[in-house]
Amino acid sequence: MHTLDVALGERAYPIHIGRGLLDDPALILGRLQAPRVAIVTNDRVGPLYLSRLQGALEGNGVRVDSVVLPDGEAYKDWQTLNLIFDALLGARCERSTTVIALGGGVVGDMAGFAAATYQRGVPFIQIPTTLLAQVDSSVGGKTAINHPLGKNMIGAFYQPRLVIADTATLDTLPERELKAGLAEVIKYGLIRDLPFFDWLEANIDSLLERDPAALAWAIERCCRNKAEVVAADETEKGERALLNLGHTFGHAIETALGYGTWLHGEAVAAGTVMAAELSRRLGWLHGAQVERVRTLLRRAGLPVSGPALGAERYLDLMAHDKKVEAGQLRLVLLKDIGAGVVSATADSADIAAAIEACSVR
């Protein structure tokens, strides 16, 4: 087991990474405010892991209630969030009850938002079970649900007390989801960790084969990057925005096609290529560097061009993004591989050209 810390003063918390951690209730027990938890999961992950976690906790005198949500990004909405509140209130969960998210990023974001707002805030623990959630969404305290007009538009910054990444849970993860998670893994290399990008070029095949050592190493490296960024800029006033590389383009794809048609990571992959291409048009990247980005994403089994929505539609959807300031779109671009930057330099024509160059005709 490896343990990292997210340095956030009195709200600091550990991330434990290792195989089989789900069977180690001691990690959780020491962090509970009262011997009572509510586990939020979904109807895919629940059947795989809920009873094991529940049993381990109950065996130690913890009262466990659970909420099983329908699976999928399409359910990351008010109606489904309310199922969590209904369950918490129905079971009379108190302010000292800890909410535990057991699942991927969707469960984590929703359970986190519920924990942030149930009785104005109850303790929260993340147990991420997808690669994407283990390397990204479970760390850093962003929680949210979607709105028909935009992704993650309603939410809160709310830190967990503990993150447990049991890498053994990735054994059951569908191939396509594993690949989607790699989009976020590659992101860290691109925005701030050139040595890691080099390592990924050498080891992408091992990751795709789910080599346990390679996966564990990559997860730890990503969490270390994420923890550093979050500690420096918890509420995204500055550096943290870099984590959105490819996301403004990607959210447009997700919103246009309806949540869940493209996976989040797939949309981010295509968006990352668009960001790289735009960086080239601004004179920041060479064509060969854009090719390096495209090649690694392609080798990871990810799309490297977006759907043919037309640049107009992309721009329109992107104007809804949270990164708009004074009507100006701020995008994460690359000054180099390993050097992301937030920029409002690009005008609509540049952006449109990059989108057209990187989407299916």
Next chain:
Amino acid sequence: MHTLDVALGERAYPIHIGRGLLDDPALILGRLQAPRVAIVTNDRVGPLYLSRLQGALEGNGVRVDSVVLPDGEAYKDWQTLNLIFDALLGARCERSTTVIALGGGVVGDMAGFAAATYQRGVPFIQIPTTLLAQVDSSVGGKTAINHPLGKNMIGAFYQPRLVIADTATLDTLPERELKAGLAEVIKYGLIRDLPFFDWLEANIDSLLERDPAALAWAIERCCRNKAEVVAADETEKGERALLNLGHTFGHAIETALGYGTWLHGEAVAAGTVMAAELSRRLGWLHGAQVERVRTLLRRAGLPVSGPALGAERYLDLMAHDKKVEAGQLRLVLLKDIGAGVVSATADSADIAAAIEACSVR
């Protein structure tokens, strides 16, 4: 104009109290992050004050969007909250857009919760227009909506950047609402300010006649008390809980009868008598002191006994309250007039007896 400060470090903010402040946009202009606001109001307050506020701001180059909600506690729910999000997203409000609440406590609580969660948090200003909101709900950062199983169950702690209490807006307040606000005014005297309680006994008639000087003085005194309590205990780990005197009983009444049948302040008034009676049964107050409490509330035109729900039903509803810890109900009681205390001493039989003694048969 009188100005008080809520001392919360980097989140400190001023409360301005005075007649006609609505016509002074300078108070607001200096506090905006960008020249753009979204005013949330309702279909009763909007027709009275929205165009004046909107005009004053637009005349100073501020872009103003507005959302007019249906009026009433019954609409303090998810569906209505979503109307705010729909409007903010429809108008493409950005992270730097300030949400302004113009109305009573319901509008303030809902607009505040929307501000806390729209794009994970945007700037927020309170312009309370009821006595209750001016003396209580607009100060201190509690925001929430109701759930069918309990009042204010979903929300956030989120401080405004500014509170403007224009006492002239109280001129149009219905009589019954004015009286309801007095329940919270009297509360401050009971929990921590005996000299103010004495003053209220002498001046309750002037307040009911809406004597401007008396009202202004009482509002300032209440805000000063509230600001002190909030600065000492922002997230209600301790002293702040005292502000809930009468509220656990009162919430049971509100939930049982359906939100809006009894006004919040009316329910709190009956609940306050129950708390005083329970304090007497525990040997903390004399009968004469309970009578003083009852008399002042009655003179303020407020109910001094609850509806005949039966003690069982009260206790059941109260068990849902946020003040439950480890299954134990914690109530705000009185050790003296001017000395509130949070206590888990009373057992169900005591509580039931106090409820029965103070409810209609």
